[in-house]
Amino acid sequence: TGSYAVLSSDSMLEWETLPLLEDSISQAAFNHKNILRIAQEFVNSLPEADYVVVEDMLPILPKDPYQKMKVNLMKLRSYILCLLSCMGDTDRVYILKPQLLDKLFQLKIGGERVAVTETIPK
Numbered sequence: 001t002g003s004y005a006v007l008s009s010d011s012m013l014e015w016e017t018l019p020l021l022e023d024s025i026s027q028a029a030f031n032h033k034n035i036l037r038i039a040q041e042f043v044n045s046l047p048e049a050d051y052v053v054v055e056d057m058l059p060i061l062p063k064d065p066y067q068k069m070k071v072n073l074m075k076l077r078s079y080i081l082c083l084l085s086c087m088g089d090t091d092r093v094y095i096l097k098p099q100l101l102d103k104l105f106q107l108k109i110g111g112e113r114v115a116v117t118e119t120i121p122k
Helices: 032-045 067-086 100-104
Strands: 002-007 012-018 052-055 093-096
Touching (some): 032 067, 052 067, 067 093
Parallel strands (some): 052 093
Antiparallel strands (some): 002 012
């Protein structure tokens, strides 16, 4: 799934989660033709925005048991970021360091991230 939030200066106006892949384990889903179609559908379903802020992924470790799946998701993410950057100003896409959102919105309780919708006022 891919999620987005529409924020004003002091509140969250909208929060939505959109399905991306029916089968994230299948390698067929990650061929160029499919991944481009999925990225285009996702980007086209996003609302208009002045800025796009994306949280960067944590590094993929060499012995990660989910390494192949994470690399495939990174490919999809790259397609989405490329499409977003090509839409109008490239200066409107910002990538934040991993876990910076946790610090900005106090999303960490112990080792777990709490839901963003519980911390940002509506």
